[in-house]
Amino acid sequence: MTGRTSGGAHRVVVVALENVLALDIGIPMQVFGSWRDGPYALTVCAERPGPVPMHGGPALSVAHGLDALASADTVIVPGYLEPDAPGAEVTAALAGAAARGARMVSICTGAFALAAAGLLDGRRATTHWLYAQALARRYPRVTVVPEDLYVDEGQVLTSGGVSSGLDLCLHLIRRDHGPRPANQQARLLVAAPHRTGGQSPFIDLPVRPEPSGGAALYDWALRNLHQPLTVDQLARQAGMSRRTLIRRFHTDTGLPPMRWLLDARLARARELLESGDLTVEAVARHCGLGTPANFRALFKTHVGVPPSVYRETFAG
Numbered sequence: 001m002t003g004r005t006s007g008g009a010h011r012v013v014v015v016a017l018e019n020v021l022a023l024d025i026g027i028p029m030q031v032f033g034s035w036r037d038g039p040y041a042l043t044v045c046a047e048r049p050g051p052v053p054m055h056g057g058p059a060l061s062v063a064h065g066l067d068a069l070a071s072a073d074t075v076i077v078p079g080y081l082e083p084d085a086p087g088a089e090v091t092a093a094l095a096g097a098a099a100r101g102a103r104m105v106s107i108c109t110g111a112f113a114l115a116a117a118g119l120l121d122g123r124r125a126t127t128h129w130l131y132a133q134a135l136a137r138r139y140p141r142v143t144v145v146p147e148d149l150y151v152d153e154g155q156v157l158t159s160g161g162v163s164s165g166l167d168l169c170l171h172l173i174r175r176d177h178g179p180r181p182a183n184q185q186a187r188l189l190v191a192a193p194h195r196t197g198g199q200s201p202f203i204d205l206p207v208r209p210e211p212s213g214g215a216a217l218y219d220w221a222l223r224n225l226h227q228p229l230t231v232d233q234l235a236r237q238a239g240m241s242r243r244t245l246i247r248r249f250h251t252d253t254g255l256p257p258m259r260w261l262l263d264a265r266l267a268r269a270r271e272l273l274e275s276g277d278l279t280v281e282a283v284a285r286h287c288g289l290g291t292p293a294n295f296r297a298l299f300k301t302h303v304g305v306p307p308s309v310y311r312e313t314f315a316g
Contacts, residue, residue: 009041010176013072016046017080017090017113022056023162024078024107031169031185039177043068047090055081066093072102074172078165079108083131085116094119098155105172106158107165114156115139123153128161147304166191218252225265225288231257265289266302273311280307 012032016025025044033042044060045068046052051059066089069075075097085091094117098104106114111127112135114120121141126132132146145151150159150168152175159168170191174182217238221229234257235245249257265287272283284295299307 010039011071011073012040012042012076013068013074014042014044014076014078015066015069015090015094015113016044016052016054016060016062017077017086017110018047019053019055019081020060021079021081021108021162022054024080024110024165025054025060027107027163027165028076028078028169030189031166031173034188035185039181043072045069047087066090069093069097069102070100072097074103074105076105076107077110077113078106079110079128079162080113083109083112083127083134086113091117101155103172104156105168107168108159108161111135111158112138114158115142119156120158123156124151125153125156125158126151126160126164127158130161221261222264222268225261225268226286227288229261229288261288262298262302266299269295269299269307270303270310270314273307274314283307 012028014025014028029042029044032038032040043064044062045064045066046060046062047066049063049065050061052062054060075094077094090113094104094113098117098119104114104119106125106127108128109131111120111125112131115125115135115138120139124143124145125135126145126148127135129146132144135142136144146160148160149164150157150171152171157168157172159165166189170182170186173185217234220237221234231242231245235242238245238248240248246257249255249260253260255263266289269283269287269289272278272286278286280295281292284290284292287295289295289298296306299305299310303310305313
């Protein structure tokens with residue numbers, strides 16, 4: 001349901017869960033609630049009217065309870081600090097709103113609330129990259145895509161971490177009313193009307209594992225990333241068979257040895273691009289990623305942007 005209600009404006013209801021993140025809830029309030037005579041009418045509700053603890057700011061004073069969802073055209077659930085399943089009343093109200101045809105939207109960890117209500121089952125969804133594995137583990141019927149800024153599945157839409165919520169809110173305006181009002185609102189917010197890429201450049205690659213038996217092998221590999229390392233070399237260095245080495249890597253990292261090496265090299269490349277002025281050729285050489293062309297291709301595939309764009313974004 002994306003049109004106007006009988007009252008004229010499209011009713012957007014934002015659900016403030018306990019310890020809602022300040023920026024997450026501020027985004028839809030600013031995007032949909034700041035237009036004078038705009039196409040949207042904004043309401044904030046909570047499980048119980050009254051003060052709602054907010055992470056990163058003072059408590060919110062919320063006048064409306066969950067009954068506000070009964071008239072919602074769009075329901076937005078911002079992220080909250082500990083993304084456990086909300087109470088049964090909240091999940092039932094979310095499921096009821098969806099059953100009545102409301103468009104269901106989450107920002108950041110708000111996806112956990114939609115998932116708890118069963119609204120992400122059989123769908124693609126995203127959340128903050130830091131919580132993507134937890135979402136996939138708790139809700140195996142959800143196809144989690146942590147690399148996307150937002151995912152539009154028609155009636156149900158989810159966004160990644162924090163500022164991705166702004167991308168999704170502008171997308172909703174674009175979907176409802178076309179590019180002109182979306183671009184106009186983006187200008188007022190001094191935001192990009194549409195960002196390319198995804199969350200991949202922001203994902204922190206976990207390279208240094210908690211080893212099940214000794215850290216020497218991983219430290220040695222990280223010191224020698226510039227060398228053309230192989231599984232057999234790693235096995236010899238560790239003093240174990242190839243098969244045992246592969247099992248050890250799976251136990252410690254959940255990855256095959258060569259994929260762990262690739263992630264380690266990409267993480268080192270990101271560090272060098274962020275902190276220095278080495279040429280692309282030098283970065284590729286230091287990280288063992290081959291020719292500049294090979295390095296650029298691997299970096300774009302796995303990080304989501306070319307090395308030059310990454311450096312412009314993160315090197316200041």
